[in-house]
Amino acid sequence: KAGVTQTPRYLIKTRGQQVTLSCSPISGHRSVSWYQQTPGQGLQFLFEYFSETQRNKGNFPGRFSGRQFSNSRSEMNVSTLELGDSALYLCASSPGTSGGRTDTQYFGPGTRLTVL
Amino acid sequence: AQSVTQPDIHITVSEGASLELRCNYSYGATPYLFWYVQSPGQGLQLLLKYFSGDTLVQGIKGFEAEFKRSQSSFNLRKPSVHWSDAAEYFCAARKDAGGTSYGKLTFGQGTILTVHP
Numbered sequence: 001k002a003g004v005t006q007t008p009r010y011l012i013k014t015r016g017q018q019v020t021l022s023c024s025p026i027s028g029h030r031s032v033s034w035y036q037q038t039p040g041q042g043l044q045f046l047f048e049y050f051s052e053t054q055r056n057k058g059n060f061p062g063r064f065s066g067r068q069f070s071n072s073r074s075e076m077n078v079s080t081l082e083l084g085d086s087a088l089y090l091c092a093s094s095p096g097t098s099g100g101r102t103d104t105q106y107f108g109p110g111t112r113l114t115v116l
Numbered sequence: 117a118q119s120v121t122q123p124d125i126h127i128t129v130s131e132g133a134s135l136e137l138r139c140n141y142s143y144g145a146t147p148y149l150f151w152y153v154q155s156p157g158q159g160l161q162l163l164l165k166y167f168s169g170d171t172l173v174q175g176i177k178g179f180e181a182e183f184k185r186s187q188s189s190f191n192l193r194k195p196s197v198h199w200s201d202a203a204e205y206f207c208a209a210r211k212d213a214g215g216t217s218y219g220k221l222t223f224g225q226g227t228i229l230t231v232h233p
Contacts, residue, residue: 004159006159031218031219032219033219033220033221035221042223042224042225042226043206043208043221043223043226045219045220045221045222047219048218048219048220049219050218050219055218055219056217056218056219056220058220090159090160092160092219092221094219102148102167103219104150104162104165105150105162105219105221106162107152107159107160107161107162108159109158109159110158110159112157
């Protein structure tokens with residue numbers, strides 16, 4: 001099976017702009033989670049989607065949003081970019097079965113966002 | 117608050133030496149536990165996981181981890197390190213419950229492994 005894919009791999013934006021990142025999960029996986037990775041804060045959970053519904057979210061401002069489509073592909077959007085949003089954004093997919101209790105997350109290569 | 121701690125920021129070992137990376141967790145109940153590895157510029161690759169049962173878990177690339185409930189630890193080990201093991205290693209945990217546990221892994225700060233020839 002193909003792994004998790006993320007596009008684009010690299011992005012450069014300026015402050016105040018918005019950006020959309022895309023994630024295609026492993027075939028058959030219905031849960032998609034997003035994480036932000038920075039040197040200072042490490043890996044932090046953004047949100048999780050399952051069957052087009054956000055089931056969980058982390059402690060990020062409302063500028064960070066996401067959605068999931070019927071084919072399980074997911075996008076995340078960051079509006080009004082700030083310098084501190086520069087990070088590696090990782091997407092992970094999992095089957096989402098059994099109520100997610102024994103789910104294992106498989107990560108994509110990430111999108112490196114640089115905000116100037 | 118739930119947390120995962122990796123006490124060692126950076127570890128250096130010689131090729132062929134044994135390795136142990138430490139991980140401690142703080143949760144109300146035993147969480148599900150994972151180890152991931154990240155090479156520079158890459159995503160995270162799953163090494164192994166613990167849900168329940170046998171406390172010694174085998175993973176890929178010759179890694180194993182031992183769950184010790186009494187010490188709230190899940191340390192990663194490898195008997196003989198190869199130069200290709202140089203990377204950053206992350207311990208992660210997730211609650212065994214729905215609601216606020218959906219999809220949410222809590223990660224340690226990571227341990228950078230350097231391997232000397």
